[in-house]
Each structure stands twice: as structure tokens, then as C-alpha cells.
Amino acid sequence: VKRGIMVDITKHVMVPKHEILSKEEAQKVLDTYKITREQLPKFLMSDPIIKQLKGKVNDIVKITRNSPTSGKTIYYRVVV
Numbered sequence: 001v002k003r004g005i006m007v008d009i010t011k012h013v014m015v016p017k018h019e020i021l022s023k024e025e026a027q028k029v030l031d032t033y034k035i036t037r038e039q040l041p042k043f044l045m046s047d048p049i050i051k052q053l054k055g056k057v058n059d060i061v062k063i064t065r066n067s068p069t070s071g072k073t074i075y076y077r078v079v080v
Contacts, residue, residue: 009052016065018049021076026060029076040078055079 009015021029030036043050043061055061056079063075
């Protein structure tokens with residue numbers, strides 16, 4: 001029996017905010033940093049957060065982390 005995710009993991013206090021970027025937003029990130037998708041860190045399709053967000057291969061995910069010492073930091077990863 002195949003079971004889906006029973007809990008919304010994106011609501012957990014320890015999980016930073018994850019967003020799938022639109023094609024336009026993704027291209028802007030690539031242009032800004034002068035990189036290709038292949039140069040970004042990877043997210044596997046099997047990752048629970050990607051399943052929760054219904055991510056697809058080549059989607060770029062923006063991760064926003066809040067830290068008491070360094071403030072807000074943004075990371076980008078690509079789904080493979």
C-alpha cells in the first residue's frame with residue numbers, strides 16, 4: 001500500500017521556507033549569478049519537501065532561512 005505524506009512538513013518550525021520559482025524568477029536567478037542549473041546544489045525528486053511542493057525535474061527551489069546570528073539567508077537548489 002502506497003502512503004502519502006500525512007503531515008504538512010512545511011509547517012514545522014525547523015523547516016525553512018521553500019518556494020518553487022516561476023520560469024521567469026528562475027531565469028533571473030541564473031542570470032544574476034551567471035550560472036547554469038547544473039551548477040546549483042541538487043534536490044532529489046524523492047525528497048519529502050519536493051514531494052510536498054509537487055516539484056518537477058529542473059525546478060529551482062528558493063530556500064529562505066532565518067538565523068538569530070546572520071539574519072535572513074537565501075539559498076537556491078535545483079530538482080533532479
